[in-house]
Amino acid sequence: MHTVTLIPGDGIGPEVSKAVQEIIKAAGVEIKWEEINAGEGVMDEYGTPLPDEVLDTIRKNKVALKGPITTPVGSGFRSVNVAIRKKLDLYTNLRPAKAFEGAPTKFKDIDLVVFRENTEGLYAGIEHMVGDDAAESIKVVTRKASKRIVKAAFEYAKKHNREKVTAVHKANIMKLSDGLFLEVAREVAEDYPEVEFDDRIVDNMCMQLVQYPEKYDVLVLPNLYGDVVSDLCAGLIGGLGLTPGANLGDEIAVFEAVHGSAPDIAGENKANPVALLLSGVLMLRHLEETEAADNVEKAVAEVLAEGEILTGDLGGQASTTEITEAIIDKL
Numbered sequence: 001m002h003t004v005t006l007i008p009g010d011g012i013g014p015e016v017s018k019a020v021q022e023i024i025k026a027a028g029v030e031i032k033w034e035e036i037n038a039g040e041g042v043m044d045e046y047g048t049p050l051p052d053e054v055l056d057t058i059r060k061n062k063v064a065l066k067g068p069i070t071t072p073v074g075s076g077f078r079s080v081n082v083a084i085r086k087k088l089d090l091y092t093n094l095r096p097a098k099a100f101e102g103a104p105t106k107f108k109d110i111d112l113v114v115f116r117e118n119t120e121g122l123y124a125g126i127e128h129m130v131g132d133d134a135a136e137s138i139k140v141v142t143r144k145a146s147k148r149i150v151k152a153a154f155e156y157a158k159k160h161n162r163e164k165v166t167a168v169h170k171a172n173i174m175k176l177s178d179g180l181f182l183e184v185a186r187e188v189a190e191d192y193p194e195v196e197f198d199d200r201i202v203d204n205m206c207m208q209l210v211q212y213p214e215k216y217d218v219l220v221l222p223n224l225y226g227d228v229v230s231d232l233c234a235g236l237i238g239g240l241g242l243t244p245g246a247n248l249g250d251e252i253a254v255f256e257a258v259h260g261s262a263p264d265i266a267g268e269n270k271a272n273p274v275a276l277l278l279s280g281v282l283m284l285r286h287l288e289e290t291e292a293a294d295n296v297e298k299a300v301a302e303v304l305a306e307g308e309i310l311t312g313d314l315g316g317q318a319s320t321t322e323i324t325e326a327i328i329d330k331l
Contacts, residue, residue: 002287005057006033009067010040011261012271017067019273019324020280023299026328027292029284034061038080039069039261049080055087064254065283067276068261081256082125085118090247090254091145092152093118094282095230102304103238104315112209112233113162113218115153116226118247120145123223141177141222146184152248153220154192164196165189168205168221168229181222206232234258241313244278246286255283269319272311274300277327299330 006021008014024031038054049069058064069080084090093116099108120140127137153165167185171178182199189197200208202225209216209229213236221229234243240259247254257276265271277300284293303309309326310316318326 001030001032002063002289003032003034003061004283005054005061005064006035007038007054007064007066007069008035009038009261010070011068011263011266013039013067013069013261015267015269015271015320016257016273016276017065019320020065020277022324023273023277023296023327023331024280024284024292026331027284027296029287029289029292050083055084058084058088058252058254062252063283063286064252065276065280066254066256068257068259070261070263082123084254085247086124088247088249088252088254089119090249090252091117091119091148092246092248093226093230094156094246094248095226095233095258096244096278096282097230097233097237099237100242100301100304102307102310103242105236105238107213107236110213110233110236112213112216112236113156114226114230114233115149115156115218115220116230117145117149117221117223119223121223123227139174139177141180143180143184146181146222147188150185150188150220153218154188154195157195157218158192162195162217164198164217165192166205166216166219167197167199168202168219168225169199170202170225172201178222185220202229205229209233209236230258239313241272241275241311242278243275244282245275246279246282253283253286255279255286269321270312271320272313273320273324274304274314295331296327299327302330303327 008017034057036054036057039049095114097112099110122139124140130136157165169178169182171182234240245256245258281293281297303326309318309323311318
């Protein structure tokens, strides 16, 4: 029996979270879910979208599954997602991008893994106004944070028999900050001679990915570039509705869907649960429930390949309930 913190999230979060719970149970894994809320729904009660109790239960259980949480644009509270990563020092954002047969994409045989540094860079949110007409944002890159994210990428490549790690940067322009990241990446690469290493400038990397995605394997990037490029990779495989995510530290792991909360369809039984479910697959592997993880992933692949029961974002008209039941039937 595993004990896992569950944060259902906002919008469609509760619906897709429920679907994932049902599928994991059908896969034969016993989990005691400790459910606790964060986001817009708790603002009135706690005065914050991220009460201390949320962080406390994650620290206690070491593993959490989190549905999408709304982040206001331009005003309001800062991202709950970013706050969880920083407060729990979840320095690795892991974003696999694997193409499934039947997914709405022109690309085939894509199997990329993005390692995004999660704690610093422009995402640190160190910014201020300079007078009334200018805003300044400070980008921080440290040797420590760069080393641990690059090492995490190489360790993953070594463990999963991946052939190449590519460091992505803009060191031609930001010679000190991105230059430090690239310098550290090259140093770490020397400790893994069995894994091929190269680097790409971020704008060229984006072009390469839409032309020759099959040439790349594991990508490791600073925070902001990682956010942008991981969404690009999601687009290559059919969208965020098929893209899992994990935030990993030395002791704590939070698994999440990386798509938004879609408040426009909340409560309408239209949401696609696959992204959060595939995040749950990553969680099951983390919990060493490998057989169940493989079975769930295979069931998802079969449902997508058949193409008969798909939600609207995948080109079909099925409900959340219908695609959930279809995956359970495959199990």
